[in-house]
Every structure is written in structure tokens, then in C-alpha cells.
Amino acid sequence: MKAFVYNGQPGRVVFGAGALAQLGHEIEALGARRALVLSTPEQRASAERVADLLGPRAAGVFDRAVMHVPIETAREARDVARQLGADCAVAIGGGSTTGLGKAIALDSGLPILAIPTTYAGSEMTPIYGITEAGLKKTGKDAKVLPRTVIYDPELTLTLPVGLSVTSGINAIAHAAEGLYAVDGNPIMDLMAEEGIAALGRALPAIRADAGDIEARGQALYGAWLCGVVLGNVGMALHHKLCHTLGGSFNLPHAETHTIVLPHALAYNAAAAPQAMARVVRALGGTSAAQAVFDLAQANGAPVALRDIGLQAADVDKACEIALQNQYPNPRSLERGAIRQLLQDAFEGKRPD
């Protein structure tokens, strides 16, 4: 076995249908007395439910979370947290809301209690992202890792099937890249394979019945494991491409991950055969790239970048940006092959 470094990250998880009922106990365990509840505008009702459960421990609701954490929103939320004397942030929602909690924690050190309702996995990582003047900057800081995570599958029953599938494949992407990360390790490999397998089982079941609580639980379990992998090891080509396409062309996050992942895996296949074998073991089939493509297509997800807003003229520009500030990757980035990868993803070709 090759040498490796493993960093265990602290964090408490309360998991199960109905787990939201544990919120009061968990807030008390954090020693918090004035929690600021965060949500997107559309999920305000969930935030109010959380505030009701917190009773006198709720300092207020801030419902203006948006994707990629614009600095203006982060500043506004930080001001509100200060004015209300908040000593904790409770984030209920997807990666956008957790990301806002992280922006507050980065500034103030307030502990975060996260209640995820998508499969993005941000709640398991010390990674934050803030967008300023159209540029998203990401970084790592232990302060932003949520102290407690409540995974309650009941809260995900309203997540539309289409988003469930693409968000689940966003999670699979974290694990798949973790399998060939430069700083990967056998513990993360175990979690990655188990996380991919859980999502591979759950997504078709959710498509068949969005109210299947067992499948919703499997999906959250998979998202948890994949999020841990993202939080522990580095990202590679796939995440770089997605950050380029999301950041510079404003493409939707989970859909972009879903479309790009099969092509990134095809690009890396020969350079990372053991990683590919684990993905195949988790999803079935004979090729990791095709297994992910088929999972997406069979469950109604978009497979072509042109269908989610990328213009043909943007492909060259995306290629140029993706080649700058490269993330470590098992296969070196070759301009012609990356251009072809993007073209294939643009057209929605099934990888060979």
C-alpha cells in the first residue's frame, strides 16, 4: 500500500426520517442561544418552521441566500447576524444556503448547524466560495465546516425529481474525482465507492417515486459520504471544468456537473484505471464514463451543455479558461483533447 495522510474532520451527524425534531437538543449541545436561520427566499417556510422549533433560541430568519454567495449578500447576512447578536447560524436548504452560512462563519467564527435538502455535500466540507465582481473565489478554512449536520430525508421529499438526479450526480462527481485525487487515500476510496453506489441505487428509485422515503434516505447517505470525500481530498479536472462553466458562463451548478462528469472520466480513464474500476463496481456496466452518462440519461437529466445555455462560440473560451490555474489531474491537460472533451459535452455525445 502506498503511503498516505488522512485528516479526520470533526463534525456531528444526526441522520434519519424525522431527525429535524432533534434540532432543539442539537442547538443546546452547541451552547447556542440566538440562532440566525438561513434559507433562500423560496424556502422561507422551511426556515420559519425551523425558527418555530427553536422558539426563544431563534434570533431571526435571513432568507436571501442565492447561488455562489455574492459578496453583497454575504455582507448583508453578516450585518444582520451582528445586529441580532446571533451566536450560531442554522442553514436549511441546498449548497447555496450552506454557502451563505459559511460566509458568515468565515467572518465571525459562528458555528453552523446545517440541514441539507439537496445532495451537493457542502455541509461536509471546509470549502467556502464567495463571488465578487463576477469572479468566484474558493478557499478552505476549518471555521466554516458545519459543527452539526441534521440529515432528514423527509425534508427532501419536495426536491423536484430533475434536481434530485442532477444534484445526486453532483455528489457522485465529488467521490469520482476523490478516487483519483493527488492526495487520495484508502479511507476516502471506501467512502467514495459506497457513496456512489448508494446514489446509483437511489436516483432511479426517486425518479420512479419521488416520495420513496427509503430512497431519499439512501441519497442523503450517499451525498454525505461523497461530501466527506470532497472535504478531505483535492478536486481535479472535472471540478475545474464545472467551476469554469458555472463561474464564467453562469451555467446551473448541478446540471453542469451531470453533463461534464462522463467526459472528464473518459479523459482520465487510462490514467486512473483503479478509480474507474471502483466507479464501475459502484454503478455497474463496463466503463465508468458510460455508467455515469447512462445514469443521467436514463433518469431524464440533461446530457448536453448546449441544452443548458452554453453557446457554440463559448466552447473555445471555456477551453482557454479551463487550461489556466489547473487543478492537479492524473492526466496532464492537453489543449486539443480538452477542446474535444468540451465539444463532446456540448453536443451530449455518449463517451466511447
Ligand SMILES: NC(=O)C1=CN([C@@H]2O[C@H](COP(=O)(O)OP(=O)(O)OC[C@H]3O[C@@H](n4cnc5c(N)ncnc54)[C@H](OP(=O)(O)O)[C@@H]3O)[C@@H](O)[C@H]2O)C=CC1
Ligand atoms: N463549498 C462546498 O463544499 C460546495 C459548494 N457547493 C455550492 O453550492 C451551490 C449549489 O448547491 P445546490 O444544492 O445544487 O444548489 P441550491 O442550494 O441553489 O439548490 C438547488 C435548488 O434546489 C432547490 N431546493 C433545495 N431544497 C429544496 C427543497 N427542500 N424542496 C424543493 N426545492 C429545493 C432550490 O430551490 P429554491 O431556489 O426554491 O430554494 C434550488 O432551486 C453552488 O453555489 C456550489 O458552488 C456545492 C457543493 C460543495
Ligand SMILES: O=C(O)/C=C\C(=O)CC(=O)O
Ligand atoms: O464553489 C464552491 O463553493 C466550492 C466547491 C464546489 O462548489 C464544489 C462543486 O463544484 O460542487
